[in-house]
Amino acid sequence: xxxxxxxxxxxxxxxxxxxxxxxxxxxxxxxxxxxxxxxxxxxxxxxxxxxxxxxxxxxxxxxxxxxxxxxxxxxxxxxxxxxxxxxxxxxxxxxxxxxxxxxxxxxxxxxxxxxxxxxxxxxxxxxxxxxxxxxxxxxxxxxxxxxxxxxxxxxxxxxxxxxxxxxxxxxxxxxxxxxxxxxxxxxxxxxxxxxxxxxxxxxxxxxxxxxxxxxxxxxxxxxxxxxxxxxxxxxxxxxxxxxxxxxxxxxxxxxxxxxxxxxxxxxxxxxxxxxxxxxxxxxxxxxxxxxxxxxxxxxxxxxxxxxxxxxxxxxxxxxxxxxxxxxxxxxxxxxxxxxxxxxxxxxxxxxxxxxxxxxxxxxxxxxxxxxxxxxxxx
Numbered sequence: 001x002x003x004x005x006x007x008x009x010x011x012x013x014x015x016x017x018x019x020x021x022x023x024x025x026x027x028x029x030x031x032x033x034x035x036x037x038x039x040x041x042x043x044x045x046x047x048x049x050x051x052x053x054x055x056x057x058x059x060x061x062x063x064x065x066x067x068x069x070x071x072x073x074x075x076x077x078x079x080x081x082x083x084x085x086x087x088x089x090x091x092x093x094x095x096x097x098x099x100x101x102x103x104x105x106x107x108x109x110x111x112x113x114x115x116x117x118x119x120x121x122x123x124x125x126x127x128x129x130x131x132x133x134x135x136x137x138x139x140x141x142x143x144x145x146x147x148x149x150x151x152x153x154x155x156x157x158x159x160x161x162x163x164x165x166x167x168x169x170x171x172x173x174x175x176x177x178x179x180x181x182x183x184x185x186x187x188x189x190x191x192x193x194x195x196x197x198x199x200x201x202x203x204x205x206x207x208x209x210x211x212x213x214x215x216x217x218x219x220x221x222x223x224x225x226x227x228x229x230x231x232x233x234x235x236x237x238x239x240x241x242x243x244x245x246x247x248x249x250x251x252x253x254x255x256x257x258x259x260x261x262x263x264x265x266x267x268x269x270x271x272x273x274x275x276x277x278x279x280x281x282x283x284x285x286x287x288x289x290x291x292x293x294x295x296x297x298x299x300x301x302x303x304x305x306x307x308x309x310x311x312x313x314x315x316x317x318x319x320x321x322x323x324x325x326x327x328x329x330x331x332x333x334x335x336x337x338x339x340x341x342x343x344x345x346x347x348x349x350x351x352x353x354x355x356x357x358x359x360x361x362x363x364x365x366x367x368x369x370x371x372x373x374x375x376x377x378x
Contacts, residue, residue: 023056024053024054024056024058027051027053027056027057027058027375028058030051030058030371030374030375031049031050031051031058031059031060032058032060034049034367034371035047035048035049035060035061035062035351036060036062037367038351038363038364038367039062039063041363042353042357042360042363042364043355043357043360044063044233044353044354044355044357044360045063045064045067045231045233045354045355046061046062046063046064046065046072046073046230046353046354047061047062047063047073047351047352047353047354048060048061048062048065048072048073048074048075048077048230048259048351048352049061049259049349049350049351049352050075050259050260050262050263050349050350050351051263051347051348051349051350051371051375052263052266052267052270052347052348052349053346053347053375053376054346054347055267055346057263057267059074059075059259059260059263061073061074061075061077065077065228065230065231065354066229066230066231067231067239073230073259073352073354074259075258075259075260075263076216076228076258076259076260077228077229077230077258077259078216078221078225078226078228078229078230078256078257078258079229079230079232079256079257079258079335079337079352079354080230080232080242080253080255080256080330080332080333080335080337081255081256081257081262081330081332081335081337081352082253082329082330082331082332082335082336082337083182083252083253083328083329083330083331083332084255084257084262084328084329084330084337084339085185085250085251085252085253085254085255085330086185086251086252086253086312086328087311087312087313087328087339088204088208088255088312089132089185089188089189089192089204089251089252089311089312090132090284090310090311090312090313091207091208091280091284091311091312092189092192092203092204092207092208093128093132093188093192093311094280094281094283094284094311095207095208095277095280096192096195096196096207097283098279098280098283101195101196102128102191102192102195103128104127104128104129104132104288105127105128105129106127106128107125107126107127108125108126108127108128108130108131108187108191109125111128111191111192111194111195112187112190112191112194113194114158114161114162114165114190116162116165116166117165117166118165119165119168119169119170120170120174121137121170121172121173121174122173124173124174124175125174126138126174126187127174127175128188128191128192129288130174130175130184131181131184131185131187131188131191132184132185132188132288132311132312133178133288133289133309133310133311134178134179134180134181134184134299134300134309135174135175135176135177135178135179135289135294135309136170136174136181136184136187137170137171137172137173137174137176137177137179138169138170138171138179138181138183138184138187139169139171139179139181139183140179140180140181140182140183140299141182141183142156142160142161142164142169142183143160143163143164143167143169144156144157144160144164145160149241150241150243151243151244152243153243153244153245153246153248153249154246156246156248156249157246157248158190158248160248161183161186161187161190161248164183169183172295172296176294176295177294177295177296177297177298178289178291178294178296178297178298178300178306178309179296179297179298179299180298180299180300182249182252182253183252185251185252185253185312186248186249186250186251186252187251188251189250189251189252190248190251200250200251201219201220201250204250211268211276211277212264212265212267212268213264213268214257214261214264214265215261216256216257216258216260216261217255217256217257217258217261217265218255218256218257219245219250219254219255219256220245221256225256226242229242229256230335230352230354231334231354232332232333232334232335232354232355232356233334233354233355233356234334234355234356235355235356235357237355239334240333240334241333242333243333253330253332259350259352262339262350263348263350266339266341266348266349266350267348268281269281269284269285269326269341269343269348270341270343270346270347270348272343272344283311284310284311284313285310285313285326285343286310286311287307287308287309287310287315288308288309288310288311289308289309290307290308291306291307291308291309300314302329302358302361302362302365303327303328303329303338303361303362303365303369304316304325304327304340304365304366304369310326312328313326313327313328314326314327314328316369318378320373321373321374321377321378322369322370322372322373322377322378323342323344323345323372323373323376323377323378324342324343324344325340325341325342325369325372326340326341326343327339327340327341327365327368327369328340329361329365331356331361334354334355334356335352335353335354336352336353336355336356336357336360336361336364337350337351337352338350338351338352338361338364338365338368339351340365340368340369340372341372342372342376345372345376345378346376347372347375347376349368349371349372351364351367351368
């Protein structure tokens, strides 16, 4: 037995996972082993990983999901998915473009009904596609008053957004560069809500969650769901509170979901032969902004090199044995998440840990990216 094999045997022996058996024994073994190595490498209190491959799924959980509960997380454990929310917002945009409600190149001021002038630079103003691809020129966050630690989104208000827009916050001409922006995606959700004439949460449910069969994904968990909520931890290991989602953070990072729901969502993306929602998937999986067409690209490479921007998705071109992938990372209230899928290879992965740790999050993403290349080599 070589040293690497011995290490893997030791890792698995240290902690047996809570595993949902797949219809594919190879997939089940691969997910269990990958999860075990990650869990014992990253130092987070808990980890859960799920994979869908050719319509079959496997989920494995390790450690504990809550400080007061020794049970490991499983497929139904609810958690904050943070900025993966942006990819859902991109799908809402694709849905509204597909039925003609909005156009990608519509100016933001055509749909945002806040009575505020949208800033412009060099004769170019912000378009919906600029918001969805992080090319709007807006900064990462809005400037706002401090919020209390137990409600950090309290000062994230419409009035604060309007005040920021009035100050002309553009850092570059829209469409000429890429800078990761929560500000942009929250404006996008507000504009889509206005264009569709319905609250954004209802719009998301109707256009994305219900068609994909996502029953657990929500901005407002029930009391029953909160009893199975993954406990997040700060960088120092201290527990972080669950906090309410501001109505102004629904586009950028407000969603809760579960691993099982995320696998259902990935399955929806991978169902390329289905006629229902086919045009939405086609629009949602496209690469709209090549990296080499930009003057700058910042804040988009943490989970793998960005080759192009999709609708909230980071597009990574095929490299080595790894196929072309769409991926997105998230982090909120002590939980780091990552998801990636290869549209033409029938595989998608979701993983989450419940402690803030940037090196761990980057390692987690690399392992997932490599796993896709191993299970679906090109």
